[in-house]
Amino acid sequence: MRTDAARNRAAILDATRELIAEPGELKLSAVAKRAGIGQGTLYRHFATRDELVGALYEQEIDELVERAHLLLEQHSPLEALERWFDQLAGYARVKGGVINAVESSVWADISAHTHTKLGRALNELLSAGAAAGVLRTDLDPRDVILLSWFLAHVQPEEWDDRVPRLLDVLLQGMQSTGIRS
Structure with a gap:
């Protein structure tokens, strides 16, 4: 995995870890925003x-x-x-x-x-x-x-x-x- 791809994946997982502990439904758009990436990048990692x-x-x-x-x-x-x-x-x-x-x-x-x-x-x-x-x-x-x-x-x-x-x-x-x- 390229360095930027690995960094994006780590940011996505870190954002998910933070958001999943909060009340309410986990929204992928919120994950992308918290991770500082676009939704397309998120979907390339996790469909x-x-x-x-x-x-x-x-x-x-x-x-x-x-x-x-x-x-x-x-x-x-x-x-x-x-x-x-x-x-x-x-x-x-x-x-x-x-x-x-x-x-x-x-x-x-x-x-x-x-x-x-x-x-x-x-x-x-x-x-x-x-x-x-x-x-x-x-x-x-x-x-x-x-x-x-x-x-x-x-x-x-x-x-x-x-x-x-x-x-x-x-x-x-x-x-x-x-x-x-």
Whole structure:
């Protein structure tokens, strides 16, 4: 991809990330305007709104996966998981907008493709924590995905107060201290 095309694609995805979190329907004309490009440029990259939103969702998942690897290189397993949960919370805000913006049949395709990647990243975090003796050994990635679904149900006005507390409860429940597994 040419440099200007890559720059335009990144600007489109950044604009979509910002706009999708706002109330109301995601309009492609608003995305183009926010990205500082013409609508023709937007349509050359993404022919439909579903295609655009799917690309944003996949990018978010890829960033979560990459973040898991980097965090494990830089931090203890427990701290890596805690920091990864912070990233997951930010992703959940985008995911809520994605779910609202995409047709249910398209969502099923997007979701099936990305859950495998997310599961691998979670498995790496959980395995490192279990090996270090700080996380329960009876957890698997699907457990964490199911437990973290609360993020999709937190209202925007309560996000800043409620999400850190709930993530802390989740993380404490995953720790091995006093747990027989």
